[in-house]
Amino acid sequence: MAKSIDVTDLNIYYGDFLAVQDVNITIPARAVTAFIGPSGCGKSTFLRSLNRMHEVIRGAYVDGKVLVDGEDLYAQEMDPVNVRRKIGMVFQRPNPFPTMSIAENVLAGQRLNSKRMKKSEADDVVEQSLRRAGLWAEVKERLDRPGSSLSGGQQQRLCIARAIAVEPEVLLMDEPCSALDPISTSVIEDLIHELKNDYTIVIVTHNMQQAARVSDQTAFFNLAGVGQPGRLVELGPTEKMFANPDDPATEAYIQGRFG
Amino acid sequence: MTTTLTRPAPSELGADLRGRRLPTWGPTTVWSLAAATAVVGLLTPVGLARGLVLAWFVAALVPAWSFVVEGRRKATDRVVTHLVASAFVLALIPLVSILVAVVGKGSSALSAEFFSYSMRNVVGEGGGIYHGIIGTLLITAAASVISVPIGLFTAIYLIEYGDDSRLASSIRFLVDVMTGIPSIVAGLFAYALFVLFFGEGVRMGVGGSVALSVLMIPVVVRSCEEMLKLVPNELREASYALGVPKWRTIAKVVLPTALAGIVTGITLAIARVIGETAPLLIIAGMTDSVNFNLFDGRMQTLPVFTYSALMNPGVPAEPSIERAWGAALVLLLIVMALNLVARLVSHFFSPQGER
Amino acid sequence: MGTRRIREEGLRVSSTTEQTRRTAPPQRPGDRVFGGLSLGAALLILATLAGVAIFLTVQGIPGITASPEEVKYDTTFLRYVGPLVFGTLWAAALALVLAAPVAIGVALFISHYAPRRLAQPIGYVIDLLAAVPSVVYGAWGMVTLAAAIQPVYLWLEEHLGFIPLFAGPASATGRTILTAALVLAIMILPIMTAICREIFLQTPRLHEEAALALGATRWEMTRMAVFPYARSGIVSAAMLALGRALGETMAVAMVLSASGVISLNLISSTNPSTIAANIAHSFKEASGLTVNGLIATGLVLFVITFAVNFAARAIVDRRKEFSGAN
Ligand SMILES: Nc1ncnc2c1ncn2[C@@H]1O[C@H](COP(=O)(O)OP(=O)(O)O)[C@@H](O)[C@H]1O
Ligand SMILES: [Mg+2]
Numbered sequence: 001m002a003k004s005i006d007v008t009d010l011n012i013y014y015g016d017f018l019a020v021q022d023v024n025i026t027i028p029a030r031a032v033t034a035f036i037g038p039s040g041c042g043k044s045t046f047l048r049s050l051n052r053m054h055e056v057i058r059g060a061y062v063d064g065k066v067l068v069d070g071e072d073l074y075a076q077e078m079d080p081v082n083v084r085r086k087i088g089m090v091f092q093r094p095n096p097f098p099t100m101s102i103a104e105n106v107l108a109g110q111r112l113n114s115k116r117m118k119k120s121e122a123d124d125v126v127e128q129s130l131r132r133a134g135l136w137a138e139v140k141e142r143l144d145r146p147g148s149s150l151s152g153g154q155q156q157r158l159c160i161a162r163a164i165a166v167e168p169e170v171l172l173m174d175e176p177c178s179a180l181d182p183i184s185t186s187v188i189e190d191l192i193h194e195l196k197n198d199y200t201i202v203i204v205t206h207n208m209q210q211a212a213r214v215s216d217q218t219a220f221f222n223l224a225g226v227g228q229p230g231r232l233v234e235l236g237p238t239e240k241m242f243a244n245p246d247d248p249a250t251e252a253y254i255q256g257r258f259g
Numbered sequence: 260m261t262t263t264l265t266r267p268a269p270s271e272l273g274a275d276l277r278g279r280r281l282p283t284w285g286p287t288t289v290w291s292l293a294a295a296t297a298v299v300g301l302l303t304p305v306g307l308a309r310g311l312v313l314a315w316f317v318a319a320l321v322p323a324w325s326f327v328v329e330g331r332r333k334a335t336d337r338v339v340t341h342l343v344a345s346a347f348v349l350a351l352i353p354l355v356s357i358l359v360a361v362v363g364k365g366s367s368a369l370s371a372e373f374f375s376y377s378m379r380n381v382v383g384e385g386g387g388i389y390h391g392i393i394g395t396l397l398i399t400a401a402a403s404v405i406s407v408p409i410g411l412f413t414a415i416y417l418i419e420y421g422d423d424s425r426l427a428s429s430i431r432f433l434v435d436v437m438t439g440i441p442s443i444v445a446g447l448f449a450y451a452l453f454v455l456f457f458g459e460g461v462r463m464g465v466g467g468s469v470a471l472s473v474l475m476i477p478v479v480v481r482s483c484e485e486m487l488k489l490v491p492n493e494l495r496e497a498s499y500a501l502g503v504p505k506w507r508t509i510a511k512v513v514l515p516t517a518l519a520g521i522v523t524g525i526t527l528a529i530a531r532v533i534g535e536t537a538p539l540l541i542i543a544g545m546t547d548s549v550n551f552n553l554f555d556g557r558m559q560t561l562p563v564f565t566y567s568a569l570m571n572p573g574v575p576a577e578p579s580i581e582r583a584w585g586a587a588l589v590l591l592l593i594v595m596a597l598n599l600v601a602r603l604v605s606h607f608f609s610p611q612g613e614r
Numbered sequence: 615m616g617t618r619r620i621r622e623e624g625l626r627v628s629s630t631t632e633q634t635r636r637t638a639p640p641q642r643p644g645d646r647v648f649g650g651l652s653l654g655a656a657l658l659i660l661a662t663l664a665g666v667a668i669f670l671t672v673q674g675i676p677g678i679t680a681s682p683e684e685v686k687y688d689t690t691f692l693r694y695v696g697p698l699v700f701g702t703l704w705a706a707a708l709a710l711v712l713a714a715p716v717a718i719g720v721a722l723f724i725s726h727y728a729p730r731r732l733a734q735p736i737g738y739v740i741d742l743l744a745a746v747p748s749v750v751y752g753a754w755g756m757v758t759l760a761a762a763i764q765p766v767y768l769w770l771e772e773h774l775g776f777i778p779l780f781a782g783p784a785s786a787t788g789r790t791i792l793t794a795a796l797v798l799a800i801m802i803l804p805i806m807t808a809i810c811r812e813i814f815l816q817t818p819r820l821h822e823e824a825a826l827a828l829g830a831t832r833w834e835m836t837r838m839a840v841f842p843y844a845r846s847g848i849v850s851a852a853m854l855a856l857g858r859a860l861g862e863t864m865a866v867a868m869v870l871s872a873s874g875v876i877s878l879n880l881i882s883s884t885n886p887s888t889i890a891a892n893i894a895h896s897f898k899e900a901s902g903l904t905v906n907g908l909i910a911t912g913l914v915l916f917v918i919t920f921a922v923n924f925a926a927r928a929i930v931d932r933r934k935e936f937s938g939a940n
Contacts, residue, residue: 051500053496053499053500056496056499058422058423079642081502081503081504081642082502084499084501084502085501085502091496091497095491095493095497096497097494097497097512097516098494099515099516109503111511112498112501112503112507112511112512113502113503113504113507114507159497162497162501166502332831333831335831335833336831336832339727339833339836340832340833343719344727344728345719346715346716346718346719346720346723347719347724347728349716350716350803351739353743353754354739354743354746356759357746357750357751357754360753360754360757360758361754364757408655409655409658410655412651412654412656413655413656413659415655416652416653416655417656419652420649420652420653430656430660432927432931433659433660433663434659435927436923436924436927437659437662437663438923439854439857439861439919440666440861440916440920441860441862441890441916441919442748442861442863443861443863443893443894443912443915444666444912444915444916444919445666447673447908447912448665448669448670450673450909451669451672451909452665452669454673455669459901459902459905460901473662473666476659476662477659504642504644504645505648505649506642506644506645506649507644510648530745531745534746534747534748534749534750535748536747536748536752536863537748537863537867537894540897541894541897544898562747562749562864565749565753566752566867566868569753569757569868570868583753584753587747587749590747590750591746591747594746594747595742595745
């Protein structure tokens with residue numbers, strides 16, 4: 001189910017602006033890969049190019065290959081909409097749909113696509129997804145309350161439940177905890193640990209400890225200079241990256257000397 | 260930056276910081292006196308008009324007093340305060356006067372008969388505005404049926420598809436210009452259009468709807484556009500990330516989120532055109548009978564009824580003039596009700612967090 | 615998970631069309647229909663605007679070329695429309711002169727002078743003025759306002775009669791061009807107030823605070839920070855209001871007993887008419903080429919208001935680009 005991702009020679013553009021240059025990376029299945037690096041180096045941009053969310057922005061495009069299980073996401077006949085169903089995403093700020101209840105939010109992927117489901121089947125998806133997101137116990141009594149009535153950490157877990165309810169193979173998370181308090185953060189980190197048994201997980205984080213805690217593999221992105229595109233500087237097992245990285249820039253960043 | 264600020268001499272600084280100021284109760288007392296003057300004017304033979312003029316002079320005592328105590332600069336400031344507040348009171352006078360006139364002259368006309376009879380075969384007293392109500396409702400409803408989809412889809416184009424393209428910005432510009440089309444020109448346009456198909460002298464309810472649509476569409480576009488703009492982009496992205504196609508995202512996420520605002524905007528647009536007279540005078544014409552068919556001949560409406568009953572009252576004139584004010588009152592009530600509904604909708608049905 | 619594999623579909627679309635541009639993803643039918651509808655609606659608006667111009671021109675040209683014998687107004691089109699254009703511009707200009715100071719004052723009151731809590735309700739009250747239907751304004755103007763203001767006209771004639779504007783003889787009914795202009799002024803007050811208020815509220819707080827920090831009074835701050843920033847906005851608000859006044863029909867049609875003269879006299883009983891009011895009065899009885907003549911006057915009105923609105927909007931748009939304030 002979970003798939004690995006192979007990226008070769010990927011350049012990512014916003015119109016004429018080359019934001020990220022020449023990325024080559026392999027993201028293994030059933031593992032957590034963390035992206036770290038200073039602000040503006042293109043972590044979000046790269047993450048969004050992995051499920052073709054990048055091109056939602058006017059004028060944005062990429063050049064290169066992103067292979068998921070051997071299939072190129074950017075091939076001619078590939079439908080970005082189907083790509084996104086297989087590769088889910090959780091955003092920096094929790095964004096439940098304000099017009100929907102908690103249960104409807106979980107089912108949003110199905111409902112918005114007018115997928116017919118039996119009531120029992122739908123209830124099942126809601127319960128399973130919320131359980132996996134570790135939210136079931138807290139909300140099972142109030143599934144028909146609006147999603148926006150939850151706390152920030154709960155909303156983010158609701159968004160995770162919503163993302164896994166459509167059965168993706170990969171889960172992309174863009175600084176999922178940066179808007180949350182420490183307790184919610186640790187709940188979500190535990191959740192990531194759970195989820196990696198079934199999914200390929202990619203997480204962008206600004207928090208070194210978080211990268212160290214949750215990830216198996218860490219990728220360090222950096223800007224070559226002001227106005228230069230972002231690049232993947234170093235990739236390796238998390239323990240090695242934090243203990244003795246090869247690149248001096250990685251070491252400097254991890255030790256908090258810049259960024 | 261032409262003002263040169265007078266800088267106090269150092270020795271005066273302490274005194275200046277403490278300042279010689281009017282006591283806080285000062286202006287309040289004078290303003291209360293001014294208000295009292297106006298009320299006394301209203302209740303006595305002096306009359307409200309003279310009372311208001313007197314009150315204006317009483318309130319002008321504040322800047323005068325300030326000039327004596329606080330000096331020229333503060334006094335100038337108080338003069339301006341006095342003037343802008345007077346501008347507001349001045350703007351209130353016609354509003355109050357209109358409400359008093361319409362309610363005062365119109366309420367005596369209201370009766371069950373007034374609402375349930377047309378003017379067919381009525382000479383002198385009796386009769387009512389049933390035909391006008393029917394016409395107004397039908398024509399406005401048809402205008403909404405034309406305008407809402409066009410306006411809403413245009414707004415969707417502008418926000419969701421056009422973005423900053425050349426076409427989108429020129430459409431935006433022309434929609435703005437279109438808001439300025441005079442209503443009578445819209446009526447002439449509908450006439451010129453319908454003449455092609457139905458020949459000279461055409462009068463038809465649906466022509467009125469077309470004319471009103473010309474006036475209504477730009478209003479709908481603008482308000483829907485504003486509301487769609489308020490929908491956070493995060494929600495669109497959340498939907499795309501779930502593998503939902505763009506059109507479903509618009510239809511099921513963007514529009515529902517903006518729904519309250521859109522309904523408010525459409526209601527206000529309806530309120531704006533429901534009182535239009537000139538275009539209907541041209542293309543819908545006037546009649547004394549009820550007409551339920553938008554495609555068949557003249558159709559009476561409330562504004563046109565008001566106009567013609569007042570301008571050509573016939574003999575005896577009094578009953579017709581009374582009916583005219585009655586119709587004006589009903590029209591005003593409808594418009595105010597629509598405005599109220601719009602405000603209530605936007606207040607109570609907005610999704611949380613973006614009221 | 616028991617419900618896994620709800621959907622058995624691959625990443626591939628079963629599409630047969632060959633895509634040529636790599637950045638253009640294959641479109642779903644739903645997206646094509648929806649996008650098409652949106653674009654269609656937008657283009658329909660352009661078509662409508664063009665249609666207004668075209669139909670008025672097509673129907674108006676026979677009226678412009680008609681000879682005096684063929685039309686009810688017994689004169690050439692130019693001579694017919696001339697006084698009407700004068701009346702239209704005159705009434706609208708008067709209305710603007712009357713409304714602008716009040717509108718700016720009220721806008722300033724709401725944006726900077728009224729207590730915070732009152733600002734919004736005051737805004738609503740002014741918006742109510744915009745909600746009153748024009749026929750109601752007309753009725754109020756011809757009955758209430760005309761009667762109330764007639765004594766003022768007598769006074770003006772007596773004391774200021776040496777000024778041509780007040781030469782009189784004062785109308786006995788009070789239904790003069792000045793009354794009509796007053797009603798127009800009240801009608802355009804809300805729109806002008808609303809726009810000015812928006813602009814005043816957009817004044818960068820930094821400028822305001824800088825002025826206050828210099829020890830300026832509120833009025834000095836208004837002059838130093840608010841007005842310079844708002845000038846072009848006020849101009850375009852005034853032009854938009856002017857556009858409204860030019861095209862307003864009922865207030866003039868009902869208030870004025872017009873006689874189609876060119877006269878600057880504000881208070882007499884012989885008054886110029888406006889294009890819009892004249893159409894409203896004459897359309898019902900018109901037939902044949904007279905109708906085309908009236909439509910042609912409407913075309914003239916359309917051109918005038920279009921030009922005014924176009925200019926106003928262009929000023930607003932340019933302002934947006936330069937100030938960076940949206
Ligand atoms: N929507 C956009 N349009 C144009 N440029 C963008 C856009 N989003 C991000 N960028 C640019 O792309 C670069 C990378 O940004 P981003 O991916 O957000 O960095 P990070 O997530 O690492 O902080 C930055 O230089 C940023 O200015
Ligand atoms: Mg980022």
